[in-house]
Amino acid sequence: MKDLSLHILDIVQNSISAGALEIKVSILEDQDRDQYSMEIIDNGRGIKAEDLDRVTDPFFTSRTTRKVGMGLPLLKQNAERTGGSLSISSTPGKGTSINVVFGWSNIDRPSMGDIGSTMALLISSNPAIRFIYTHTTASGSFKLDTNEVIEMLDGLSITSAPVYNFLKEMINENLREIQFS
């Protein structure tokens, strides 16, 4: 993947496939500890204990349309290349949590990319799912909760193009304010 926002788009698809109705995406940029961490937590059906060790195996997948599952293995590989790591915990029936850490200063750490359009796309095309996005840097923090968005829209479709473009711009503008990387 060219940037981290595409990894997020990819991994969140797993949460959606697992039937999650609430997905939290949290980014923490900690230059003091030289860590760039991302956490994706969902309340989907979870992963069975016997499968948990295998989800980062590219030849293991729950899908039936193909025999490989590349999303988590690629993310893990990219994180480890920067001196980071990926960990997964899950409780069947309750949900899954994925935490991935990249070396903040490592030259191989991809940039975040257009996270605004990624989150707006996820929100717009999954109106039944509550997304909570938070991004924290040394300069500040930004949070977006789609429950608040829906309340503001008061009946207007969250799937419409003007709302999609607004959310995309709002997210990117606010992230620029906190100097994300």
Next chain:
Amino acid sequence: MSHVKSLADLRKLKEDLQGKMSLREKSNHPESMVQVKVAMATCGIASGAKQVMEFFINEFDKRNIQAVVTQTGCMGYCYAEPTIEVTVPGQEPIVFGYVDTKKADEIIEKYIKNGELVEGIIPVKYQSIEINKENK
């Protein structure tokens, strides 16, 4: 310091768009609209599916075409990503492969608006269990 958008601005946007009732009606009758599903698995995302989906969302709005654009998982055509499934009301779904924004534009102008088939169709190689039962 330039103004940064907030949820308060979203309320204002909502008021500005209030008159466009079609936005409200859209969510109530998806089956009467063009439906575009964009495959958004790892191979699709890596091949540019996100840009394709964004293109459809914006272009349907600009061209005033009532449509629902959603994302779906892997459809199994990893060799031909990005792939999309287009369902025009009253027609069978058609899967297109190797879809970039240029092909997406062609699909909108030729297939969706005029019913003219374009290159890049991936033929269906399976039938659902229900159809097989009906044929027996």
